[in-house]
Amino acid sequence: MKNSSCLLPLLLLFLPIIVVRAAVIVGGGITVGGGGVWIGGGVSPPTSASKLTIAYAALQVWKAAITDDPLKITTSWNGPNVCSYRGVFCSDSVNFMGNPAGVVVAAIDLNHANLQGTLVKELSLLADLSLLHLNSNRFSGGVPPSFRNLASLTELDLSNNRFSGGFPTAVLYIPDLVYLDLRFNSFYGPIPEELFDKKLDAIFLNNNLFSGELPQNLGNSPASVINLAYNKLSGAIPFSLGYMGIKEILFLNNQLTGCIPQGVGMWSDLQVLDVSSNSLIGHLPDSLSCLRNIEVLNLARNQLSGELPDLLCSLRSLINLTAAANFFSGFSQDCDRNAGFGFDFTFNCIPGRELQRPQPDCTAIPGGGLSCLRIPAARPLVCGVLAGAEFTANPPP
Template structure:
């Protein structure tokens, strides 16, 4: 295969191949995409390569992510989830200008989240969920001007606060911060509401036993999905929810909310999924709510 000089795409996904990714493949002059997911690969060679897409997810890679990404000067998409990796993100990856999509979820990566967002000018999607990252959420993430999707859920970010700089996200549309031990829901929502293009917000398993804020000044004009479940939140269904005119999904399940479902919940023109289960709500279900959802 080292003689396949015109080869541009190679997929051996979902086999039982158990080797280090060989240098002769990485050295092929036109190879732009390698799909090696769901195998038993254990390492990666050290040759320079014109790769654009590299998927090594669900293999047997272990230890630190190798600091070899200076050998991939055109790499745009790197997927390495579901391996046995630990340690941090190497400098050659956290400083690259070409990466647009980076998926490192479901490993054992740890230490601080350290990205040079002033250099990562093309980053669009970042998934670091289900790892052991700790410390602060870096304030400079908002400097990634093209970032549209950010998933930091299920980590050990114990500082408890969402950075004020999140107001400066320009392109972000998907944000998941579930299960990260955040506190001060009121302050967090006041910051997040300033993200101008946010459509999906997931805050599950945070803000334990806090009060669901009733601040009528909260506005999320572009939000289509809001999930704040499993937080043991107290209080009643707040009036600012009625201002979510684009809302399609609302999940406030597994909290400790009381009171009744407001009549104007029927004003949600696009709502197709509503989960208020496992709360302490009382009274009836407004007819307008059922009518709107049936339509």
């Protein structure tokens, strides 16, 4: 592909001429295309025609930054009719009054296109872009800071590429973003706490190089799915997680330490919890028995100890419990009945069971004396619910 350094200035050189040509000056403002009067002075928002012209300029710059296109996706990216470009989707739009405002570029879907290249700052000129899906390509570099101007963007999927650098902070300023997928890249450094204050429904950061401790405000997120697996995150799981209404959360293959917080019992909608392959220690909280909707619970390859909570294996929705490669010393009859049917207790310290650790490994259990109960209570919590600022016992039926 040709170098794009001079392409955009040349293309944009004619945009003001195209726009102003169709303009009529009214009361200090400009209205383009005869579609009404823009009140308040200044220049009116671009018309549909000018937006598509701007989109043409931006996409041509991006095309020039794509260095390999084995599937010939961008061979259709010729001429001003951007709505005919492969992977580019247009739709009718409305203005701030709810009136029809013409056709705009609303989505770009280039999943599995195997494109190689970089993102360009000019993509932020696509002001009406709602979806940008670039899964399974070979894009590299970082996310341009100008992406913060994509005010209409709701879904951003950059997964399975070769992006690198720190967390792309531009996404924190996209106001309507609800789906963020950065997995399978090489982003590194800390995860900003501002991410968990955004109204995102899905956060996929797994299989990167993110490091540092989990932000303490992780529990502020309204997301239904959070995947932080296969990074280099350290420290403890924040207690704030106890206030989440999340359905799936994955911490596997990090460097987390400390206890599983008692507050997990308040995740009433939780269906999948995976904390495997970390360095968690101590006893499991009794509140795990509150997870009535839990289907998959993976505790494997940690340093957890003590006995599994009595009611855990009797949870009706639980179909997969993996507690292998820990230091558990026992479990209830319900766990015994389910052993081998989606329940894995191998390589622990459970007397009388097969495929357990050799006895010398069980004489010095890491953190074996920790109960991990962090909330003062007169008796062990079975099913804690938050009542004001206190937990009260509420055993499941």
